[in-house]
Amino acid sequence: MGSRPLLGLSAALLLASGCARAPSPLAPQFGGSIGMPHRGVLTAAAELPAEGEGYRWLRQDDRHHGLPRFVKAIERAAAVVARERPGAILGVGDLSARNGGQLLPHLSHRTGRDADLLLYLTTLDGAPVESPGFIRVGNDGLAWDEKGKRFLRFDVERTWLLVKTLVEDPDARIQWAFASRNVEALLLEWAHARGETGETLSRAMDVMLQPRPGGPHDDHLHIRTACSPAEIVAGCEHTGPVRPWIEALDRDAGHTASDWELADALFRPAGGELGPRAPSPRSGEPTAHLVPTSTANDEHADRR
Numbered sequence: 555m556g557s558r559p560l561l562g563l564s565a566a567l568l569l570a571s572g573c574a575r576a577p578s579p580l581a582p583q584f585g586g587s588i589g590m591p592h593r594g595v596l597t598a599a600a601e602l603p604a605e606g607e608g609y610r611w612l613r614q615d616d617r618h619h620g621l622p623r624f625v626k627a628i629e630r631a632a633a634v635v636a637r638e639r640p641g642a643i644l645g646v647g648d649l650s651a652r653n654g655g656q657l658l659p660h661l662s663h664r665t666g667r668d669a670d671l672l673l674y675l676t677t678l679d680g681a682p683v684e685s686p687g688f689i690r691v692g693n694d695g696l697a698w699d700e701k702g703k704r705f706l707r708f709d710v711e712r713t714w715l716l717v718k719t720l721v722e723d724p725d726a727r728i729q730w731a732f733a734s735r736n737v738e739a740l741l742l743e744w745a746h747a748r749g750e751t752g753e754t755l756s757r758a759m760d761v762m763l764q765p766r767p768g769g770p771h772d773d774h775l776h777i778r779t780a781c782s783p784a785e786i787v788a789g790c791e792h793t794g795p796v797r798p799w800i801e802a803l804d805r806d807a808g809h810t811a812s813d814w815e816l817a818d819a820l821f822r823p824a825g826g827e828l829g830p831r832a833p834s835p836r837s838g839e840p841t842a843h844l845v846p847t848s849t850a851n852d853e854h855a856d857r858r
């Protein structure tokens with residue numbers, strides 16, 4: 555409840571400022587992840603360190619910046635996998651540039667809310683190997699490593715542990731974990747067999763999706779974090795389905811549904827294409843009708 559006056563004030567400021575979309579002396583309230591994943595910028599970013607417990611950058615470049623809480627969540631998840639199933643290293647691909655904006659070849663990755671995580675792989679005998687890069691996993695769970703001229707195996711156990719940790723982490727606020735249908739099926743089959751709880755399974759089923767277009771995502775997971783109410787007030791534009799467990803978290807933190815809707819509405823384009831209350835794609839109808847086209851297709855479309 556305490557958030558209401560603050561939000562009201564911010565809303566008035568935003569309306570007065572005509573919803574300018576970049577931080578400026580005239581709109582100092584904007585900061586962090588500003589805009590949408592495919593059309594926006596990033597300020598006050600944190601850079602994921604080049605390596606940490608259980609992970610390492612795939613490439614040495616300037617593409618590992620994100621919302622600080624999102625970066626921390628990636629570090630935490632890699633560390634959990636490393637502690638519970640030691641021996642493997644998570645390869646981390648692109649997040650965002652230091653100040654966000656276009657990051658080719660991606661269409662998204664512009665606002666510090668996206669990250670490409672490589673799939674864990676093992677040898678055919680089950681020994682963990684550091685992924686040499688974006689290696690495609692087939693229906694049989696095998697992946698051809700062109701560099702090493704050998705088959706590797708999709709490490710379902712560690713990759714599931716990564717997904718589970720991320721969807722159970724309240725600060726990660728995972729809205730999407732783009733993955734191919736095949737990768738998703740292998741992960742969920744494993745999770746079922748392991749007796750995962752219904753809540754964890756349903757979260758994973760909600761967030762995993764093979765985007766169209768954007769490549770099948772059979773060689774990595776592309777995760778996206780959802781804006782928090784405070785981030786929305788600071789310029790983060792929500793797009794796509796609202797995950798019920800994230801909404802519940804915000805409710806527990808004192809944000810009411812109407813706060814959320816107000817903050818969200820401030821940034822909805824005139825065309826209203828966002829469909830802020832779109833049901834989960836797993837609620838019984840074909841995904842194509844329920845995931846707004848601007849989210850499931852265009853903005854998520856990136857080759858990596």
Ligand SMILES: [Zn+2]
Binds near residue numbers: 663668669776856
């Ligand atoms: Zn990506």
